[in-house]
Amino acid sequence: MRPLLKTVPQALFATRPVHLLLMETTGEYCHLCESRLPDQARALNKRTGTDLEGIIAPEVWPQVLLTCEVCFKAQQLAALLQSPPASLLYPDEQLTFSVNKETSPFVYEKKPVTRYLLDEDNNAIGSPETVELVIVRGTTESARATINHFDLNSAWYAEADNTLRIPLQEHLSAADLRVHQRTEIWGLVDDYVKRYRQLLELNRDMAGIMLEHGRLLAAASGFWSVWATLLWEGTNDRAALSAVLLPRQANLAAAARAEGQATPHDVFPGTHPDVFR
Numbered sequence: 118m119r120p121l122l123k124t125v126p127q128a129l130f131a132t133r134p135v136h137l138l139l140m141e142t143t144g145e146y147c148h149l150c151e152s153r154l155p156d157q158a159r160a161l162n163k164r165t166g167t168d169l170e171g172i173i174a175p176e177v178w179p180q181v182l183l184t185c186e187v188c189f190k191a192q193q194l195a196a197l198l199q200s201p202p203a204s205l206l207y208p209d210e211q212l213t214f215s216v217n218k219e220t221s222p223f224v225y226e227k228k229p230v231t232r233y234l235l236d237e238d239n240n241a242i243g244s245p246e247t248v249e250l251v252i253v254r255g256t257t258e259s260a261r262a263t264i265n266h267f268d269l270n271s272a273w274y275a276e277a278d279n280t281l282r283i284p285l286q287e288h289l290s291a292a293d294l295r296v297h298q299r300t301e302i303w304g305l306v307d308d309y310v311k312r313y314r315q316l317l318e319l320n321r322d323m324a325g326i327m328l329e330h331g332r333l334l335a336a337a338s339g340f341w342s343v344w345a346t347l348l349w350e351g352t353n354d355r356a357a358l359s360a361v362l363l364p365r366q367a368n369l370a371a372a373a374r375a376e377g378q379a380t381p382h383d384v385f386p387g388t389h390p391d392v393f394r
């Protein structure tokens with residue numbers, strides 16, 4: 118979960134609806150599942166579980182997150198069905214990702230998962246299949262509670278026995294594609310990192326061009342933590358990870374807009390720089 122420094126120039130509060138403020142200062146990604154956002158996005162009030170619209174007062178700003186429709190609905194359902202968890206992790210309050218797996222609250226791993234398709238009576242249809250999925254694992258109790266609250270591995274995944282038991286209708290409706298999208302981007306990044314390493318062996322002078330290409334690819338694909346995980350595993354290079362995934366200047370675009378200047382291009386605005394801790 119990409120950690121955020123969610124700051125906004127004061128002058129923008131009176132002129133921008135909350136969705137736009139969030140997108141301009143942190144990018145067009147769900148703060149929870151990290152998917153690239155389509156047109157509809159929610160400004161979730163973390164404290165009430167409701168969504169906000171329009172102009173908000175500056176004092177409400179620390180309470181809002183930008184989420185996709187699926188993450189928003191998951192937490193609504195969780196609030197109905199379960200008593201509220203004691204503590205959840207939020208990317209604008211805690212350092213929710215580190216390249217150091219020992220300290221990162223969330224760890225992303227590709228692994229074989231046993232998938233059962235279920236009929237209307239919840240009986241398995243045919244034999245189970247093994248599918249490769251990228252699963253997010255919580256390393257602390259709060260991280261695990263957060264994964265459950267927002268169903269970040271879908272409502273059908275059970276960590277205890279590493280199974281996905283999904284009703285056929287849900288499977289066909291593709292209503293929740295977050296894990297599959299995460300897995301798809303994992304493949305893309307894995308391929309990118311392999312090419313980057315091959316290029317380094319051939320010609321180190323080309324590294325900068327390849328990193329710039331990665332920066333654009335990452336901005337377009339989303340799933341920042343997948344990028345951070347694989348780039349770090351494949352290169353162990355802080356400079357490479359920073360070049361691809363960290364904004365060059367915090368809130369550059371938002372600051373420029375507040376002053377009425379042209380918007381400079383940057384990727385993953387608002388990302389917390391302390392991801393090497």
Ligand SMILES: [Zn+2]
Binds near residue numbers: 151184185187
């Ligand atoms: Zn989401």
